[in-house]
Amino acid sequence: MVPEEWLVLAPCREVSLRARGWLSGLEAPGRVLFWSAPEELEAPPVPAERVSFGIAVWRDWLSRSDARLRVLILLPAPECVAFAREAAAAGARVIYDKPAPILFAGPERAFHPDDERALVRVAQDLVAADRATTRLLADTSERLRLIHDFAQAEDAGAHLPSVLEKASLAIVVDAAKDRSRLEETIQELREARGLAAYDIAVVIDPEEGAGFAELLGRETAGEISLVRDPRGPSMSGLAMAVRASSTEVLVFLRSGQLPTGTDWLEAGLRAIYGDRQIGALGLAEGAEEAGETERLSRMSFNGMLIRRRVFLRVGGLEERLGDNASAADFSMRLLTSGYRLEQLDAPAILPGVPGGGLSAKEMGELKRRWPEARGLLARVLEAWVG
Incomplete structure (x- = not known):
């Protein structure tokens, strides 16, 4: 089987914990690279390699691997959006999971709506976590695969394999x-x-x-x-x-x-x-x-x-x-x-x-x-x- 490799872009502790539900719900996910601020999370949610922040590092991963590549983005930061475009053009699967707005409390967690709209246009899969995201999807007229929004790891295990085994x-x-x-x-x-x-x-x-x-x-x-x-x-x-x-x-x-x-x-x-x-x-x-x-x-x-x-x-x-x-x-x-x-x-x-x-x-x-x-x-x- 063609192995899978995941790059998880989850830069704050709350979002990183949500990623735990994603990755623990996957059976045999293959090699996982996890980026998060070191002070926010002591260890990745599953056995994984930690990579440093920056498009140059992510590009290196994208160019070297012959595996089936998945990029999971949990924050529409400008750097993540820019890399998502490159990853999608290179044949990687881009998945955007928009966590609830409460996870972004405080000015340091703010993000620009244009960044999210750009990410929705790039991604092949979207977790519609709230009504605002669903409305955004309707406004963009983009065709994406909607993934069930899960609260627990068991839910992820039930829904993810059936969705992600289908290639775009x-x-x-x-x-x-x-x-x-x-x-x-x-x-x-x-x-x-x-x-x-x-x-x-x-x-x-x-x-x-x-x-x-x-x-x-x-x-x-x-x-x-x-x-x-x-x-x-x-x-x-x-x-x-x-x-x-x-x-x-x-x-x-x-x-x-x-x-x-x-x-x-x-x-x-x-x-x-x-x-x-x-x-x-x-x-x-x-x-x-x-x-x-x-x-x-x-x-x-x-x-x-x-x-x-x-x-x-x-x-x-x-x-x-x-x-x-x-x-x-x-x-x-x-x-x-x-x-x-x-x-x-x-x-x-x-x-x-x-x-x-x-x-x-x-x-x-x-x-x-x-x-x-x-x-x-x-x-x-x-x-x-x-």
């Missing part, structure tokens, strides 16, 4: 080249959510074209977010969509690829969180007659599930290459970083989208990029001949 997801739908089935794709994705909460980002070309008013209406209603690729049909649109999201898991689809049911992501999520060596997982139906190397090497962005931290760790996608060349280059970076490429036994999306092949110019560029891994590159390129 962004579905990136590439419709820059073809919008003919986009409306159907969006509707199917919305109906197939089931218990999974995911955002839908749609990449389109810069021209408004047919159906744009309907797409704009869906965006206004909060159903999707639109990403208009200024370079036209290219990989830059996918990169823009990734940068605009802040979820733990990314799913790439091409318009026209439809989910097979409301549980279409469950097997894939179990796989990538059950084996940290899986770099990317193919969701579409693979080649029936291809051997393992060819089938698994042809990993494209037409049906891929990947942890954001892995995606960022290997450098993301190459925007200057074409679709297939960028996918082949991305496969090489995953494989040379020690990850595996795998495919679901049962496809999660149908139908598969023909991927085409690589031109001689693209193959030449890839060979220039990977002179030290020619054998591996040859096996990857073999899957893209056509």
Whole structure:
């Protein structure tokens, strides 16, 4: 299993004691780093490492770990808000627990409402501890997972696992080249959510074209977010969509690829969180007659599930290459970083989208990029001949 690491930002004694309920309610939380003012708390609420205050220290933790990272914030201080933005962009799960106002009695505990609003926008999970927080959530029009507000550690143990085992997801739908089935794709994705909460980002070309008013209406209603690729049909649109999201898991689809049911992501999520060596997982139906190397090497962005931290760790996608060349280059970076490429036994999306092949110019560029891994590159390129 991919281990978990927690960074708990709880800088005053009362809030630190509330964090005791959080962490003691978690089963096998993994490694925990706990920041609180040393004079306020003699020892963390669970076996943990104490870290000093400061974004530089927290960034070091964020950059070094390959675990599933959770940041629990119990005070909307400006430093915490700034770090929350960076953590979410790096694929960590940000949880904001707003304690009751009584915990912040006295001027030294005051915080600015704008800081809290910013934190609500960044967090993927929110503990709505009072009516003011609930109203704030309504005012921001943000979509967050609401966590039951518990008073005792036993309550935390009952409610947290069911909430936190669900990963936050962004579905990136590439419709820059073809919008003919986009409306159907969006509707199917919305109906197939089931218990999974995911955002839908749609990449389109810069021209408004047919159906744009309907797409704009869906965006206004909060159903999707639109990403208009200024370079036209290219990989830059996918990169823009990734940068605009802040979820733990990314799913790439091409318009026209439809989910097979409301549980279409469950097997894939179990796989990538059950084996940290899986770099990317193919969701579409693979080649029936291809051997393992060819089938698994042809990993494209037409049906891929990947942890954001892995995606960022290997450098993301190459925007200057074409679709297939960028996918082949991305496969090489995953494989040379020690990850595996795998495919679901049962496809999660149908139908598969023909991927085409690589031109001689693209193959030449890839060979220039990977002179030290020619054998591996040859096996990857073999899957893209056509």
